[in-house]
Amino acid sequence: MLKGAVNEMVSDNYNTAIVKAMSYFLSRQLLIILLAAITSITIFLNRPYRLSTQTKLVNSVIEQASPAKSEFEDSSAVLATYKTTAAFEQYKPKYVAATIDPSNYGDRYSVDVYGNPANNQPIVVLHETTASARSAINTFRTPNYRDSDQVSYHALIALDGTIVYLVPAEKRAFGAGNSAFKSSLGTETVKTNPDLPSSVNNFAYHISLETPLDGRGKSNHQYHSGYTDSQYKSLAWLLALSNIPDERITTHKAVDRSGNRSDPRSFNFDKFFQILHAYRQQA
Numbered sequence: 501m502l503k504g505a506v507n508e509m510v511s512d513n514y515n516t517a518i519v520k521a522m523s524y525f526l527s528r529q530l531l532i533i534l535l536a537a538i539t540s541i542t543i544f545l546n547r548p549y550r551l552s553t554q555t556k557l558v559n560s561v562i563e564q565a566s567p568a569k570s571e572f573e574d575s576s577a578v579l580a581t582y583k584t585t586a587a588f589e590q591y592k593p594k595y596v597a598a599t600i601d602p603s604n605y606g607d608r609y610s611v612d613v614y615g616n617p618a619n620n621q622p623i624v625v626l627h628e629t630t631a632s633a634r635s636a637i638n639t640f641r642t643p644n645y646r647d648s649d650q651v652s653y654h655a656l657i658a659l660d661g662t663i664v665y666l667v668p669a670e671k672r673a674f675g676a677g678n679s680a681f682k683s684s685l686g687t688e689t690v691k692t693n694p695d696l697p698s699s700v701n702n703f704a705y706h707i708s709l710e711t712p713l714d715g716r717g718k719s720n721h722q723y724h725s726g727y728t729d730s731q732y733k734s735l736a737w738l739l740a741l742s743n744i745p746d747e748r749i750t751t752h753k754a755v756d757r758s759g760n761r762s763d764p765r766s767f768n769f770d771k772f773f774q775i776l777h778a779y780r781q782q783a
Contacts, residue, residue, distance in 0.1 A: 507737065539779060581743050581783045588779040593734040595663040601641035603675035604652040604674060605667045609692045609703055618690045623748045624739060625683050625755055627708035628763035631659045631716050637709065640666060647693055650674045653706040655738065656662035661730025667706075675706030679755040683748065700755050705744075709764050726766040732775055 612618050629636045631745075632655055644650045652673040658663040667673040678697035680689035691698035711733050715724030739749065752761045 502505050510594040535618040539781045577748050580745055582780040583783045584740050584780050585778065588737060588740050591733055593661050593663055593737050595665065597665045598637050598716045600652060600666050601643045603645055604640050604650050608670065608672045613691050613694050618687050618702055620690065622744060623700060623704050623750060624744055625675055625700060625704045625706050625750055625751045625752055626764050627653060627706060628765055629708055633664065635711060647696060653708040656708045656710065656732050657731050658780055659699045659712065659728050659731065660699060661734040663734050669705060672701050673706045674701060675704060676700055676752060680757055681750060687695045715765065725764060732772055736772060736779050738755055739776060746773060
């Protein structure tokens with residue numbers, strides 16, 4: 501009987517040791533995934549913002565930021581770089597990584613379907629979920645083998661400010677269908693599928709905000725209470741890691757050409773840019 505009790509204790513200790521070892525291993529794996537996600541985001545979003553030789557610098561912001569037009573004529577000069585601030589260091593968002601089905605994202609293309617170079621500089625497209633963050637993640641985990649059904653974001657920001665990394669930054673998330681971005685360079689869009697309209701997906705980093713509780717199950721034109729302070733801070737924190745200029749941060753509504761999208765519905769750009777500018781400054 502004593503022998504049985506000892507064996508049971510040994511077994512319990514062994515099982516406890518296994519659980520602790522597995523927990524340690526999984527924690528390390530999650531940390532590695534998160535560090536890789538942050539690194540890939542930073543690398544993708546910090547690609548030099550270059551202007552083509554055909555570009556006329558009609559945008560006054562670009563002209564003011566340009567040391568000299570001749571520097572841009574060789575397509576090799578960087579428009580702007582940013583550095584993070586003390587306020588950025590003080591805010592520490594929570595972040596996790598979630599795996600989604602690989603059918604819902606793909607590779608970025610170096611050429612379009614016509615063989616033309618697809619070298620647009622990155623933009624950030626802001627979205628809003630239609631339901632909870634968990635519901636959105638479950639949708640992305642569902643295999644979609646028809647191109648027209650595939651959907652995803654690169655990252656999702658929950659109501660409490662938690663950043664959920666979903667698609668690696670170097671991959672193409674399917675956040676916008678028929679879409680184009682209007683900039684000082686003209687109308688930017690890339691056709692990567694001969695059977696679908698062109699879109700911004702090839703050069704976009706898609707971030708979605710979890711919709712508030714009173715915004716779920718409502719049509720796009722209906723009022724909801726807006727996004728939390730934590731969501732604005734986490735979004736600004738994430739983008740403070742990048743060199744994406746303000747004018748290349750846009751919304752799904754702004755890039756959509758179908759007329760069916762209006763998200764993020766109540767986004768306050770003044771509030772967002774105030775936080776972003778507190779988190780990063782032009783170097």
